[in-house]
Amino acid sequence: MLTELPTRGFSFELLATLGNARAGILHTPRGDIETPVFMPVGTAGTVKAMTADELRAPPLDAKIILGNTYHLYLRPGLEVMGAAGGLHKFAAWDRPILTDSGGFQVFSLAGINEIDDDGVTFRSHIDGSKHRLTPEVSMEIQRVLGSDIAMVFDQCPPGDAPADVQEVALARTTAWAKRSLAAPHATGQAVFGIVQGGTDLERRKRHLGEITALGFDGHALGGLAVGESVEETYRVLDEVAHLLPADRPRYLMGVGTPQDLERGIAAGIDMFDCVMPTRNARNGYLFAAGGRVNIPNAANRLDLGPIDPTCPCSTCRTHSRAYLRHLYQAKEILYARLATLHNLTFYALHVRRLRERILAEGQRA
Amino acid sequence: MLTELPTRGFSFELLATLGNARAGILHTPRGDIETPVFMPVGTAGTVKAMTADELRAPPLDAKIILGNTYHLYLRPGLEVMGAAGGLHKFAAWDRPILTDSGGFQVFSLAGINEIDDDGVTFRSHIDGSKHRLTPEVSMEIQRVLGSDIAMVFDQCPPGDAPADVQEVALARTTAWAKRSLAAPHATGQAVFGIVQGGTDLERRKRHLGEITALGFDGHALGGLAVGESVEETYRVLDEVAHLLPADRPRYLMGVGTPQDLERGIAAGIDMFDCVMPTRNARNGYLFAAGGRVNIPNAANRLDLGPIDPTCPCSTCRTHSRAYLRHLYQAKEILYARLATLHNLTFYALHVRRLRERILAEGQRA
Numbered sequence: 070m071l072t073e074l075p076t077r078g079f080s081f082e083l084l085a086t087l088g089n090a091r092a093g094i095l096h097t098p099r100g101d102i103e104t105p106v107f108m109p110v111g112t113a114g115t116v117k118a119m120t121a122d123e124l125r126a127p128p129l130d131a132k133i134i135l136g137n138t139y140h141l142y143l144r145p146g147l148e149v150m151g152a153a154g155g156l157h158k159f160a161a162w163d164r165p166i167l168t169d170s171g172g173f174q175v176f177s178l179a180g181i182n183e184i185d186d187d188g189v190t191f192r193s194h195i196d197g198s199k200h201r202l203t204p205e206v207s208m209e210i211q212r213v214l215g216s217d218i219a220m221v222f223d224q225c226p227p228g229d230a231p232a233d234v235q236e237v238a239l240a241r242t243t244a245w246a247k248r249s250l251a252a253p254h255a256t257g258q259a260v261f262g263i264v265q266g267g268t269d270l271e272r273r274k275r276h277l278g279e280i281t282a283l284g285f286d287g288h289a290l291g292g293l294a295v296g297e298s299v300e301e302t303y304r305v306l307d308e309v310a311h312l313l314p315a316d317r318p319r320y321l322m323g324v325g326t327p328q329d330l331e332r333g334i335a336a337g338i339d340m341f342d343c344v345m346p347t348r349n350a351r352n353g354y355l356f357a358a359g360g361r362v363n364i365p366n367a368a369n370r371l372d373l374g375p376i377d378p379t380c381p382c383s384t385c386r387t388h389s390r391a392y393l394r395h396l397y398q399a400k401e402i403l404y405a406r407l408a409t410l411h412n413l414t415f416y417a418l419h420v421r422r423l424r425e426r427i428l429a430e431g432q433r434a
Numbered sequence: 435m436l437t438e439l440p441t442r443g444f445s446f447e448l449l450a451t452l453g454n455a456r457a458g459i460l461h462t463p464r465g466d467i468e469t470p471v472f473m474p475v476g477t478a479g480t481v482k483a484m485t486a487d488e489l490r491a492p493p494l495d496a497k498i499i500l501g502n503t504y505h506l507y508l509r510p511g512l513e514v515m516g517a518a519g520g521l522h523k524f525a526a527w528d529r530p531i532l533t534d535s536g537g538f539q540v541f542s543l544a545g546i547n548e549i550d551d552d553g554v555t556f557r558s559h560i561d562g563s564k565h566r567l568t569p570e571v572s573m574e575i576q577r578v579l580g581s582d583i584a585m586v587f588d589q590c591p592p593g594d595a596p597a598d599v600q601e602v603a604l605a606r607t608t609a610w611a612k613r614s615l616a617a618p619h620a621t622g623q624a625v626f627g628i629v630q631g632g633t634d635l636e637r638r639k640r641h642l643g644e645i646t647a648l649g650f651d652g653h654a655l656g657g658l659a660v661g662e663s664v665e666e667t668y669r670v671l672d673e674v675a676h677l678l679p680a681d682r683p684r685y686l687m688g689v690g691t692p693q694d695l696e697r698g699i700a701a702g703i704d705m706f707d708c709v710m711p712t713r714n715a716r717n718g719y720l721f722a723a724g725g726r727v728n729i730p731n732a733a734n735r736l737d738l739g740p741i742d743p744t745c746p747c748s749t750c751r752t753h754s755r756a757y758l759r760h761l762y763q764a765k766e767i768l769y770a771r772l773a774t775l776h777n778l779t780f781y782a783l784h785v786r787r788l789r790e791r792i793l794a795e796g797q798r799a
Contacts, residue, residue: 113760113764113766114757114760114761114764114766115761115766115768117766117767117768118767118768118771119768120768120771120772121752122748144760144763144764145735145756145759145760145763148736149735149736149756149760152736152738152756153738153754153756153757159754159756159757159760160757161752161753161757370510370514371513371514371517373517373518383487387486387526388526389518389524391510391514391517391518391524392479392518392524392525392526394510395478395479395509395510395514395524396479396480398509398510399478399479399509401478401479401480401482402482402483402767402770402771403480403482403483403484403485405767406483406485406767406771407485
């Protein structure tokens with residue numbers, strides 16, 4: 070079942086369903102994205118430690134990566150991004166890019182911020198300089214970045230904020246979603262709405278109704294895995310994900326562990342991103358079929374086997390745990406490269422295996 | 435003209451000479467090394483930021499890299515290196531490796547050391563632990579590392595040390611050279627002697643006579659570019675390099691700039707190593723045909739051209755100065771990778787061009 074999305078050149082093809090889980094293809098002008106998909110995070114114009122060639126090479130074969138509006142706006146800034154002709158050319162990445170709107174970073178990374186109905190004033194986490202983001206400014210930055218999928222600018226209140234604060238944030242997020250959609254976009258740039266509402270199901274479903282009525286190309290669940298318990302995350306996912314329009318891609322923002330991805334896919338999510346595989350890699354935590362490997366552990370000192378004997382990545386085909394542990398201890402840059410490639414491959418194959426199961430065991434859509 | 439070297443499987447083929455400059459091939463059991471050659475430095479089991487695949491890929495195509503006895507002895511240590519089956523297997527590098535003996539590091543990096551006629555007691559720069567290196571211990575470490583070319587353990591006095599200190603160090607270095615040669619080696623491991631003597635030509639030539647009489651597979655000049663003026667370095671090179679036996683490879687240790695390499699080659703040197711291309715890369719200094727590029731400079735902010743338009747490395751074929759500057763400013767790991775690949779390629783091509791000139795304009799040997 071293929072649905073043309075509102076933005077020209079984008080369509081979503083649903084291939085099979087298994088319960089609420091779905092397998093499909095998001096067709097974009099820059100290439101097809103098989104879903105479910107995990108999108109590596111390239112915050113500041115690079116997936117940390119990786120080249121574009123490595124990301125594209127099988128078995129990792131990343132079909133889409135993330136970029137970040139907040140980070141790229143602060144550094145290198147719009148003048149450079151504009152002169153370079155956008156993020157694809159700047160970073161030499163020719164496949165699709167999704168850009169986060171900066172909303173989450175403004176509320177989590179930036180200094181003292183003032184929020185009003187028009188937008189947010191904040192201080193850069195880099196140099197303390199004062200800046201202002203509004204829905205229109207965020208969309209303008211994303212227009213210059215030229216991402217394939219832009220996200221609306223939203224307000225993310227803390228999970229433990231009182232109900233009246235939550236309601237104000239929710240109303241603003243809806244108003245900002247409308248303004249984001251109305252602002253100019255780059256040619257061939259799809260826009261996704263974001264459903265907030267914390268862990269309160271009534272609030273979540275109410276906001277879902279407001280956002281999905283606006284005609285976005287796809288829909289995201291935001292404000293999950295931001296401090297609430299895993300059980301609460303899963304409860305919201307189970308109750309809400311399948312209520313998002315079935316004919317458009319569904320994106321769970323910033324989540325999570327391999328288990329979270331499995332639960333998200335079971336609940337009906339198509340797209341994921343998270344810094345976990347890349348950040349954990351750099352910090353010594355490696356994913357493996359047999360369980361997580363903490364590479365600094367003394368047990369790896371003389372271990373001549375790979376991180377994961379079932380993994381086809383070049384790190385596992387070439388290098389031992391003993392070598393990786395040595396590189397980690399010696400703070401060698403090569404460690405971050407080899408570890409990141411492995412963790413991203415683990416995530417890609419994990420999601421691809423779940424996709425194949427949906428295609429094999431599910432019903433044709 | 436081909437000369438069998440003392441160690442089985444090694445031979446040195448002199449192809450052409452141009453003045454004192456030479457072009458040749460050092461044949462080793464692990465592969466041929468066209469000389470003159472620049473050897474990338476892989477101190478702690480990795481050429482910093484690089485994979486073996488990248489080092490082997492043309493146009494860089496490194497035929498030999500360095501490893502360091504001092505660093506690998508301290509971390510990961512001999513138990514790990516022995517269990518791994520040596521440095522080649524540990525680092526997944528199948529081409530030749532030359533190991534420094536640790537002499538230079540003990541005198542430059544380590545803590546309070548006591549030198550006597552038998553060896554050196556020092557404290558680790560990593561954790562302050564106490565260790566002792568002697569010619570026999572250094573050769574034993576290099577045996578376990580399994581390098582293709584081992585260097586003798588030498589004493590490197592400061593360049594400004596008084597004459598009596600210099601003479602004691604010189605006598606020790608000769609005695610240690612004999613002991614290094616007499617100590618057990620790995621099968622198929624060549625051993626190079628090191629000529630010391632500072633900038634005093636009489637002392638240099640006297641030591642050259644002592645060392646070259648011992649029957650090494652090749653000879654190195656040590657203790658140059660350690661604080662003396664460039665003019666003094668060049669004077670010693672010009673007076674001494676061509677006196678090293680012509681039928682064996684000549685190695686100038688730890689030197690230097692592209693100009694130093696050119697002067698060294700003109701003086702008759704065949705092999706070079708230096709951390710300059712890799713360390714400078716990480717610090718923002720990039721080599722280019724048009725002169726050195728300081729990547730953080732504001733002039734590069736909007737420069738969409740490559741580091742060096744004449745350079746065939748993948749960094750220059752793919753990325754702009756603006757992108758590299760951004761990655762440098764954002765302290766992204768990718769910066770170190772792209773910059774190191776470029777600088778090593780610059781050095782490799784610089785030396786290869788000089789070799790081609792000797793072959794084209796020189797006399798057949």
